[in-house]
Amino acid sequence: MSFVRRVALTSLAPLLLLGACAEDKPDPPAAEPTSSPPSVTASAAEPSASAEPTLPPEAEGTGPEAAEAFVRHYFAVANYAQASGDARGLRSLGTDKCIACQRSAQAVEDIYKRGGQVVGGDATVDDVRVTNPQNGSRPQSTWVEATVTNAEQTVSGSGKLDGTYPAATVRMYFELIPVGDRFRVTQWGQK
Template structure:
């Protein structure tokens, strides 16, 4: 599940060609396999700016990349935008990578963010927002049955730090909606 644990094992099914097949047949892609043309959302220019507006645009972009990683299992861009020390970020990265490696998937339940409240403290910018997630089907691995996530709303805070050239998420905090 989206807010759940890590997947245990990887399973692959291979088909064999019979002697009547003159050439190998490419396996059909399932809904759980990212298409080769799928790419992470491009970062908007505003999300590169060292300003409050740039920080807000970066958070919106981060959530777009987060949703892309959940839908495809491609965590490369999410990893680049997340600090290695961000435990929440690394948990999601591992969850998505391991789920897809095990033949699992996430469908729907994308995060949709509301208005952002920004607060700057020393070298950290905090962006807090209401995140809505609709219920969506998921499968932890090819060996597990499909389930449906609860799809609840959470208040989420992102801690951002800026290097000389880019923003990065250093912490994600989830809180219940009051």
């Protein structure tokens, strides 16, 4: 079994986690809980695949609450990209240095360019924890951990990723940096 297929089969969303394996997995700082509500379905919090989600007001800014809302928004945009094949919004949420972001967007685009599709796999985000390290290589970074559950997903027309993937739940980390008055993702992966 190929490395990419193995990652897809054991990860939460095959398209989202394709690129995560390419990055070194740092040790994110321990996260402190925020005062967030316990669970939000990213797809329910944002418009369906017929309209690309827009950045909600609570995700604007660079504080801990904005970081949490930004990660939830990231998954709403990922849900949209997987359902529609339009990954431009997903690309715009990551920096050029976010390998996982770029590869995930590319995987979605490649499937749809080949005439394929992705059915299901919507993410639900729970237990979000935010921390702001004061000392480190990038002190401006904000680390976010979240439990992410994806519904069953079927990929067709992609070749190597074709198949049905069972629902799964994983703990993920995100490193966010402020760019202007909002965050962008510099890396993410499975904890």
